[in-house]
Amino acid sequence: MAGWLVKSEPSAWSWQNQVAQQTTNWDGVRNFQARNYLKQMQLGDLCFFYHSVVGKQIMGVVELSATYLPDPSDPTGKFGMVAMRYLKSLNQPVSLALIKNTPSLHDLPLLKQSRLSVMPITQTQWQIIMDLAG
DNA sequence: GCCAACGTTGGC
């Protein structure tokens, strides 16, 4: 089963916020490539939740609870948002350093396109990360 | 705090 990875700075929206609130609108994306991935997401799709800048590790898994719709915070109307629901925390967060040290994960867009905030994860990559998470 | 990478904007 393939999935996704989404990034958030803890200072803006943290995993702890996600756990406490359960469901949140995933808004504020202002990058066309990321937006196109948001459009492709289906209800129930699983996403890794990654802490960028501070922490730099995958914290847990959320699932898509609402598909793409317009983002009210975007005055241009070009961008949309989805909604994510808390699913589970990883037993062991998977750090960027560990991902870099795992050759089978070297194709992750996280490493090649560090600025992309929404990206697809293959079934194989998903399983490798879940194994690393214990 | 710095800076490299890179996406977006706007002038031409």
Added chain:
DNA sequence: GCCAACGTTGGC
């Protein structure tokens, strides 16, 4: 349609 300038992201 090109490309320089600019702004932002995110690792270090």
